[in-house]
Amino acid sequence: MPRRSWGEIVAQRKSIAKTEKVPTPTARNASRHELDSIEEKASTERTDFELLKLFVQRSSQDAFETLVTRHRRQVYNFIFKMVGKAEAAEDIFQETFLRVLKNAHTYTPRAKFTTWCLQIARNLTLDYFKREGLRRHASLDAQSDETERSMGQMLAGIVPESSEVLVSREMIEGVRDAVTRLPENQREALVLRVYQDLQYSEIAEILGSPEGTVKYWVHEAIGQLARWLERKGLS
Amino acid sequence: MSSNESSRQHKPQSAEARLAALLLGDLPAADALKLQAEVAQDAQLQKARGSVESLLGVMRADPQADVSQGALKALFEKSRDLMAEPEVAQQADLIRISELIRVYLPRVAAVAVVVFTFGMLVTKLPEGPVPTVGTVVDDDGKQFIRAGDLVEARMGSPRRVTFNTGEVLLDGGTALRVSGGTGFTTPSISLERGRVAIDARSRDFSVSVAGRSVHVGKGGLATIELDVPYAHIDRAGAVVEIRRTTVKEVAELAKRTWGVDLYAGGLPQMIQEQRVSFYGVGLDSADFVQSFVAAASRFGVRLGNDGQSLEYRQASGSFDMESEQVLRIATMRGDARVQDAAGEVALSELSQNMVEFRTGTEAAPRNLEPERLGQMLVWAGGLGNESIATHLPGVNTSDEQLPQGSVIYTDKLVLHGEEDRVFVLNGPEFNFPLPGGRMGRLVGLMSSGAEFEVEGETAREFVPFRRLSEGK
Structure with missing residues (x-):
């Protein structure tokens, strides 16, 4: 595929939006010629869909690893902010990309690859909560004393002796922990909007809910957390 | 619905x-x-x-966490095993690369062991089993960079990282993460904030930044600037680095750090959310407040008569809300390309060879004005690399540095010494004393130094800021 100017890219985005009824190809439909031309490109030049084609039709481990490397931060961060534990997050992260591997041939570019990945990650995260019997929401009042102290110290203006990074790790971790106690739908929406900085339209697609509802969840989540901060006298 | x-x-x-x-x-x-x-x-x-x-x-x-290398390695191993299973392998209609890998893996592994052992012998590892992928030479001597390291350059202290495939020059206030790489291969580099110049002298070089990948072709030279909110105060040295932080947040910071109760609640909401940047060393609370108010003055913010509340007086002229994040990429030599989810473009297709992305905009990135490109060239030149300095037409680089305690605002420079002297950017007067008894007019400010027009001379001069370590 020849390199494209930004003008062409924008024009393509618009044309994609206007041609919804055109059947979308899957990763298993590429011709030999197309695959050859994709293989001629450097890894960084291949689109996500092109990498999936190489992976599905030519079993390219390199293509799979490039996809993982390209999107690992976004996917891992979503999972980590949802479960709040690195070890569990890494297990779910691995399972997410193994599901991607197994189901790559079913992917169609109707949705962004990251949206598809995050949908898989979300489903696995919810499975994890069910499996572990975790229903931590409605327990924002059950913060540990340790967390309260460190949050309180930081917000009260007590700073470390040697150096200070403005927002301390303790504050960040305290809020992060409180986020894991929100109801699941609010937590998902909040993580994707505030931590991941996704557009509401994309979040709605990932969660399978209307945009208006997603906004409501985000606002409610922030409201709950802010009231929790106030109750603790930490704001 | x-x-x-x-x-x-x-x-x-x-x-x-x-x-x-x-x-x-x-x-x-x-x-x-x-x-x-x-x-x-x-x-x-x-x-x-x-x-x-x-x-x-x-x-x-809250910074973005990254999955551990161990988990990634385990995932890749599991994926190889899974791809060897019949139900997954049958998806491949053409070449069965996985089978080739299985056949040749033992031989490849044997060769890899030999190469790795040889590499261990010729590469002196200072400590531990993690291979060195690069080095930094600065005032503290030679330091080795290993996969997983975060390399930071404090404001006013540019650094140079040397890899076997090229150099990365870090401007002050920059952080980049190095991962992967074995000492023989190019490591993955991720720019987290600040500005870098990539000198791909012997091999192609790629840097990931803000969800994009910048690829610099062999022999190319490119600069990348990721301007994101960042704030750091080292109280021991009173080093202040405030970047793109909102007025409201800086006021809260003054309270937390020095107990200065600056009330910002009386400012209009839009003004509270405007973003300011300033830097300094050797600042006390009064200096900090002065710097902050000066930086916010372009939005009409000033200190009230009580010395504690921030007041708003409508500023002359208009200003736009600052974006939370700006990414600028420019090429100075050779080829560079930018890839994001939408596709890929060569910067040579753009006039000025430069592109800018702002947070939250889906619109196509735009070219930058020549003046901004000139700034990118100048700050890169200030890092002292000869090959880059040749790209600075009409600008000399000076060995002299600005005094300790220099405070840089977004549009002016203040020197703290016997007196406070304010040098307005593009002001009318040649009032800055330069080496050799010459006088200069401040025409450009970068986080690593300042550019002056010299009275009576056609050439401009770039003066780097004093390194922090020299002032201690």
Whole structure:
């Protein structure tokens, strides 16, 4: 595929939006010629869909690893902010990309690859909560004393002796922990909007809910957390 | 579902939730104005708004975590095993690369062991089993960079990282993460903030930044600037680095760090959310407040007569809300390409060889004005690389450095010494003393130094800031 100017890219985005009824190809439909031309490109030049084609039709481990490397931060961060534990997050992260591997041939570019990945990650995260019997929401009042102290110290203006990074790790971790106690739908929406900085339209697609509802969840989540901060006298 | 339909299904929202909607920009303009008016007259609402703002600030300051190398390695091993299974392998209609890998893997592994052993012998590892992928030489001597390291350059102290495939020059206030690489292969480099110049002298070089990949061809030279909110105060040295931080957050910072109670609640909401940048060394609380107010003065902010509250006086002229994040990429030599989810483009296709991305805009990136490109060239030249300095037409680089305690605002420079001297950017007077008894006029400011027009001379001069270590 020849390199494209930004003008062409924008024009393509618009044309994609206007041609919804055109059947979308899957990763298993590429011709030999197309695959050859994709293989001629450097890894960084291949689109996500092109990498999936190489992976599905030519079993390219390199293509799979490039996809993982390209999107690992976004996917891992979503999972980590949802479960709040690195070890569990890494297990779910691995399972997410193994599901991607197994189901790559079913992917169609109707949705962004990251949206598809995050949908898989979300489903696995919810499975994890069910499996572990975790229903931590409605327990924002059950913060540990340790967390309260460190949050309180930081917000009260007590700073470390040697150096200070403005927002301390303790504050960040305290809020992060409180986020894991929100109801699941609010937590998902909040993580994707505030931590991941996704557009509401994309979040709605990932969660399978209307945009208006997603906004409501985000606002409610922030409201709950802010009231929790106030109750603790930490704001 | 329309917003009305959805709102009918939901309970009325709390004040905090409504304020969250306001601060996230999710309210229609009329509703936003109405709520802002309510807040202005209600102390409880003002308090709630403070809580929501603090919360959002903490959440946005939460850095992106990365999955461990161990988990990645395990994933890749599992994926290889899975691909060897029949139900997955049958998806491949053409070449069965995985089978080739299985056949040749033992031989490849044997060769890899030999190569690795040889590499261990010829590469002196200072400690531990993690291979060195690069080096930094600065005032503290030679330091080795290993996979996983975060390399930071403090404001006023540019650094140079040397890899076997090229060099990365870090401007002050920059952080980049190095991962992968074995000492023989190019490591993965991720720019987290600040500015770098990539000199791909012997091999192609790629850098990931803000969800994009920048690829510099062999022999190419490119600069990348990722301007994101960042704040750091090292109280021991009173080093202040404030970058793209909102007026409200800086006021809170002054209170937390020095106990200076700067009340920003009286400022209009839009002004509280404007972003300021300033830097300095050797600052006390008064210097900090002075620097802050000076940086925010272009938005009409000034210190009240009580010395504690921030006041707003409508500034002459207009200004736009600052984006939260700006990414600029430019090439100075050779080829560079930028790849994002939408596709890929060669910078040589753009006039000025430069592109800018701003947060939250889906629109195509835009070219930058020549003046901005000139700044990119100048700061890169200030890092002292000869090959880059040749790209600075009409600008000399000086060995002299600006004095300890220099404070840089977004549009002017203040030197703290026997007296406070303010040098306005592009001001009319040649009032800055330069080496050799010459006088200069400040025409450009970068985080690594300043560019001066010299009185009576055609050539400009770039003067780097003094390194922090020299002032201690």
